[in-house]
Amino acid sequence: MKVAILPNEQEIARIAADHVEALYRRKPDFVLGLATGSSPLPLYAELIERFKAGRISFAQVRSFNLDEYVGLPKGHYEGYANFIHRNLVDHLDMAEGAAHGPDGWCDDLHAGAAAYDQAIKDAGGIDLQVLGIGSDGHIGFNEPGGSLTSRTHVGVLTEQTRRDNARFFDGNIDDVPTHCVTQGLGTIMDARENLMIVTGAGKAEAVKELIEGGISARWPATILQMHDNTTVLLDEAAASLLELKDFYREVWEKESL
Numbered sequence: 001m002k003v004a005i006l007p008n009e010q011e012i013a014r015i016a017a018d019h020v021e022a023l024y025r026r027k028p029d030f031v032l033g034l035a036t037g038s039s040p041l042p043l044y045a046e047l048i049e050r051f052k053a054g055r056i057s058f059a060q061v062r063s064f065n066l067d068e069y070v071g072l073p074k075g076h077y078e079g080y081a082n083f084i085h086r087n088l089v090d091h092l093d094m095a096e097g098a099a100h101g102p103d104g105w106c107d108d109l110h111a112g113a114a115a116y117d118q119a120i121k122d123a124g125g126i127d128l129q130v131l132g133i134g135s136d137g138h139i140g141f142n143e144p145g146g147s148l149t150s151r152t153h154v155g156v157l158t159e160q161t162r163r164d165n166a167r168f169f170d171g172n173i174d175d176v177p178t179h180c181v182t183q184g185l186g187t188i189m190d191a192r193e194n195l196m197i198v199t200g201a202g203k204a205e206a207v208k209e210l211i212e213g214g215i216s217a218r219w220p221a222t223i224l225q226m227h228d229n230t231t232v233l234l235d236e237a238a239a240s241l242l243e244l245k246d247f248y249r250e251v252w253e254k255e256s257l
Contacts, residue, residue, distance in 0.1 A: 012233045016195055034066065066131075109154045136158065139185070156179055195231050
């Protein structure tokens with residue numbers, strides 16, 4: 001796990017976009033895994049600017065969202081398919097139908113989840129998966145206590161996650177869905193590269209467990225310690241509880257030369 005402690009969101013976005021652009025240079029038809037929430041928004045804005053500048057094209061790219069709410073109308077503003085289109089896909093040159101997300105509206109949600117997992121495999125797997133982390137250590141919507149090897153599945157959202165996400169629903173937790181469809185931890189671990197973006201002091205405890213804690217279902221993201229190509233980009237606030245900050249800074253500086 002590579003750890004970078006960076007001064008601000010703009011620098012995080014620049015380095016994250018460098019990862020995506022480098023992948024594009026190697027493989028123009030790469031498969032991109034996309035996260036929602038506020039953490040990746042500066043990255044998506046930077047990718048849009050690089051596309052407009054002619055530095056990167058998404059014409060051959062396919063994308064797969066991490067998760068989707070269950071229980072919202074399909075056209076709901078806060079639905080994650082809509083979020084990704086609004087904040088990224090609609091501003092790029094991606095082909096029609098190249099952006100995919102879990103089906104939170106099908107009659108058989110479990111069958112739909114299995115079909116989504118298979119669709120990722122049929123696409124050749126995800127080359128780079130963008131991730132955030134919840135304050136309770138979840139990635140995707142894999143909540144504490146779940147399987148560390150799960151595949152795409154229907155999940156229940158904890159009260160903590162719903163409280164955290166209530167800010168997107170005018171602060172009303174009652175409007176936040178109680179269920180979701182999410183890539184599982186095993187699905188995420190299949191990605192060839194994971195790129196996690198974390199900002200803010202509210203994520204500091206989860207970051208400490210992710211990087212310096214033991215692997216545990218209590219903190220689902222800790223499974224990433226077993227992944228051989230994961231980069232974590234942090235601001236100072238998110239890194240504030242780490243005990244080995246000087247070590248991470250030294251390693252990042254020397255490996256970036």
